[in-house]
Amino acid sequence: MVDGFLLIDKQTGLTSHDVVNSVRRLLGQKRVGHTGTLDPMATGLLIILLGKTTRLAKWMQLADKTYTGTIRLGISTDTLDADGKIVLEEKCHAEIDRIKAAAHSLTGEISQRPPAFSAIKVNGTPAYRIASRGGEVDIALRKVRVSEYEVWVEEAEKIL
Incomplete structure (x- = not known):
């Protein structure tokens, strides 16, 4: 079993769960999680936790985050x-x-x-x-x- 982190640039259209399932299949392991859900239309950094590091998810979710976006007024x-x-x-x-x-x-x-x-x-x-x-x-x-x-x-x- 692999322990550690993966930093994934999540693309639009995918759910965070889709990414987790892909990693599970690619690595052949069940203990895979993430540190916070991104909406399907959102893109950006999705931190994937592997193996024993999945225990850190609840603390990592409390960390400050930065969001950027474009707004069209009117x-x-x-x-x-x-x-x-x-x-x-x-x-x-x-x-x-x-x-x-x-x-x-x-x-x-x-x-x-x-x-x-x-x-x-x-x-x-x-x-x-x-x-x-x-x-x-x-x-x-x-x-x-x-x-x-x-x-x-x-x-x-x-x-x-």
Whole structure:
């Protein structure tokens, strides 16, 4: 049995469980886990734990994380993400300074309700599976700590 870590660049469309199952098959071992779920549409670092190191998962999940993303202002989708159908599109005249101030107001410990289209489990089933079948998903508010936001504009046309 192999003990240790694998750092995997998870691609969109795969669940974290898909990656774990692939590693199990490739290495021929059962004790494989990860340090935190990435939604299927998310890409990024997925830390895979092998063998005895799977015991560290609960502590590693408490570590600070960094997320990056692209936001297109003036668009709303039915799933609150880039995969959904656009349900509202309007011009957005927000100034970058106002956007930065709004982001800054969301730092510290805040209450957050995860979207229905997320990998958070509801009665053992990922919320996105329930929501994609038209089911009602009620995820409780969660306390999260946001240390900082960085806001930058790569292309002026991204802000309508």
